[in-house]
Amino acid sequence: MYDYPLYRPPSESNSLIIQATLGCSHNKCSFCSMYKSKKFSIKSLEEIKNDMNHFRKIYEHVEKIFLADGDALIIPTKDLKEILMYAGKLFPECSRITLYGSPKSILLKTHQELEELKALGLSMIYMGVESGSDEVLKDINKGASSEELLNAAVMVKNANILLSVTVIAGIGGRKNSKIHAVKTGELISNMAPDYLGVLSLMAEEETDLYNKIVKKEFQLLSDKEMLIEIKLLIEHINIEETIVFRCNHASNYVSLRGDLPCDKEAMINQIDYHIEHNKLKYEYDRRL
Ligand code: SF4
Numbered sequence: 001m002y003d004y005p006l007y008r009p010p011s012e013s014n015s016l017i018i019q020a021t022l023g024c025s026h027n028k029c030s031f032c033s034m035y036k037s038k039k040f041s042i043k044s045l046e047e048i049k050n051d052m053n054h055f056r057k058i059y060e061h062v063e064k065i066f067l068a069d070g071d072a073l074i075i076p077t078k079d080l081k082e083i084l085m086y087a088g089k090l091f092p093e094c095s096r097i098t099l100y101g102s103p104k105s106i107l108l109k110t111h112q113e114l115e116e117l118k119a120l121g122l123s124m125i126y127m128g129v130e131s132g133s134d135e136v137l138k139d140i141n142k143g144a145s146s147e148e149l150l151n152a153a154v155m156v157k158n159a160n161i162l163l164s165v166t167v168i169a170g171i172g173g174r175k176n177s178k179i180h181a182v183k184t185g186e187l188i189s190n191m192a193p194d195y196l197g198v199l200s201l202m203a204e205e206e207t208d209l210y211n212k213i214v215k216k217e218f219q220l221l222s223d224k225e226m227l228i229e230i231k232l233l234i235e236h237i238n239i240e241e242t243i244v245f246r247c248n249h250a251s252n253y254v255s256l257r258g259d260l261p262c263d264k265e266a267m268i269n270q271i272d273y274h275i276e277h278n279k280l281k282y283e284y285d286r287r288l
Contacts, residue, residue: 001051007034008066009126009164010249011195012098015064016055016091020048020083024070026102029130030140030208031171031201035070042075048083052090062091066098073101073125077113084120096123103127103144106152114159124162124194127152132187133180136172140209146187153191163193169230169252170201174219181229185236192239196260198247200226223253224275230256231271234264 003022008015023038043051055062065087075083087097099122106127109117131137132146144152156163167188172180188196203210203220212218221229230247237243237260245263247256254274256267 001054003038005034005037006068007070008068009098009100009197011164012064012066015066015098016059016062016094017066017068018048018051018055018083018087019043019069020067020072020075020099021069024102025074025105026071026143028141028143029128030212031130031168031204033204033207036206038069042079045079045082049086052087056090062094064096064098065091065094068099070100071102071105072099073109074105077109077117080122081116081120084117084122088121094121097121098124098126101125101127101152101156103149103152106155107148109155111155111158114155114161118159118161122161124164125156126164126166127156129165129184129187129191130168131171131180132167132183132185133172133176134183136176136180136183139176140171146183150187150190153193157192162195163191164195164197165191165193166197166199167233168199168201169233170221170226174221174225177221177225177229178232181232182236185233185238188233188243189236189238192241193243195244196237196246197249198230198233198245198252198256199249200230200251200253202251226253227271227275231268231275234260234267234271237261237264 002019008017021042023035023040025040027035027040084097129149130140130142134146137145153163167184203213239261243260245258245260256270258267
């Protein structure tokens with residue numbers, strides 16, 4: 001039924017995954033190997049409906065649905081509306097439908113289109129921000145500037161769709177660690193997403209970034225430098241609205257979770273404790 005590899009956000013672990021697209025429409029980020037094996041395509045409405053019919057026969061109760069793969073929001077609005085309508089009829093018990101949306105695919109939609117998708121059950125969009133620094137975004141070939149990322153976030157929020165974003169600690173390397181942390185904190189403050197996940201960079205083979213590391217054109221951060229960067233990032237998130245903050249992915253050296261701004265100081269203190277008491281090294285020694 002699925003075309004592997006298949007990815008979904010950690011918070012969608014109990015969701016029914018409907019693979020509406022294959023791969024990622026961008027597929028050029030220098031650090032990402034997720035969809036290198038796939039040529040991007042959108043499945044036909046018939047195939048998608050057949051998949052849903054198949055799952056309806058298997059599962060009695062479907063609470064949540066995640067539309068995969070990497071950028072299902074790129075599906076033309078007319079078709080996406082039909083998918084949402086069909087899902088709503090077939091799984092009336094489903095309380096939320098979510099998907100990944102690249103900044104480009106969000107900006108291709110109009111405000112009215114996003115509102116229509118919301119009305120048909122699209123509850124949340126996951127967007128990879130990675131960094132708020134334009135220099136870093138260019139280096140990693142994100143395909144979007146910090147301004148475009150912010151505009152995309154504003155569009156999602158204006159349509160009353162929940163916004164969940166991820167950023168990557170260490171993605172600027174040693175050279176851009178500080179600017180990455182500061183600019184990302186500032187961008188997140190302006191976006192005020194509902195959820196923020198901080199991952200730590202894992203260098204994966206078969207990526208352009210890996211080749212840069214091998215050629216010594218990119219220096220990975222040590223555990224200690226990574227924590228210092230995450231602390232700087234949190235220090236630069238200044239907002240009044242609540243952001244559910246998670247830094248508890250398997251890639252993270254220290255697990256942090258809380259709400260910003262109310263848990264900001266406690267999380268900074270937690271990072272300071274680990275920097276002070278753990279024998280963290282300044283030399284990179286575990287991710288390559
Ligand atoms: S947009 Fe996301 S899935 Fe696509 S290449 Fe970049 S990181 Fe990978």
